[in-house]
Amino acid sequence: MASSEDSEDAAITSPTPTNIYKDPDDGRQRFLLELEFVQCLANPTYIHYLAQNRYFEDEAFIGYLKYLQYWQQPEYIKFIMYPHCLYFLELLQNANFRNAMAHPGNKELAHRQQFFFWKNYRNNRLKHIVPRPPPEPVAAVPTSIPPLTLVPNANNAVPTAPVLSPMQFSMPPGSAPPKNDLRNIGSDRRKRK
Template identity: 70%
Template structure:
């Protein structure tokens, strides 16, 4: 009789519907938390922090990173403000990248490359977006144009190969010599010279 009661209890448990957890705010809080975490991955320093604290050694956390790839779908990607986070999320699927980000030198290198990307992105993008100017059309020579030039003769070649004489270079001594008449005896410059001579003598 007891066994029949146990069977009835088990059948009642199987037939009762399982309770499914439902977010009180229809998943809004979870959506915001996951969006914030994904966008934090745009910062190489934060990825370095996760690697230093051994988050990447936890299999559950690795699975969470795989789960977060749904942010690459069009209906979710429109909420992303920092698109680099999706690039780093893709790189974090690779174990070698996760291990490399534990080293400070790799963190600095990643941060530097990200900076150069931001610095040059607009100019590089404009090179591909802006239309290039059309090449100028070549004008056909008129029918009454002059005949082509004759090949140069030996005399013209010798004249063209002769070195061109450069203008004479002034001597540096010319800059110190004053132009014009010599200095008068009562010139103050001469007076200084005379005084010097008297002291020396």
């Protein structure tokens, strides 16, 4: 009986956690703060700012960046408005990238690459998304051209019809091709004041 009394006394004397922290807004504030920070990572200038102020040398901050990778999961990714932030978040896991972003030239390079991606993204996507129109039907060979008849000659050579150059198709018959006048080319290159 002494052992059961000791366990009851231990249960009575052991403090029960009465002051457990309860988030008043069920984590909404934390969610919004983390979402805002993650989306700020889409800006190479902000990453450069973090590198210049030596945030990337703090192990706790690097751990926080590692923790934020949960935003790549489908249940969280639907809240992301700037998808480049996830790409930069992945790159920030690498120490070489973190060190490189301290230099202004690398910041400008990342910013330019991001701009070119945005500039060409829609057109590149449309090439793969929009269905191409079916090819136009090939026009039938006109029947007004008489067929070429082969007449054997002494050398057994096959006669061929004369082939017209593209210039002969575009010019009216009897006209000469235009001549380029090279006398006044230098006058076009004058400096304007």
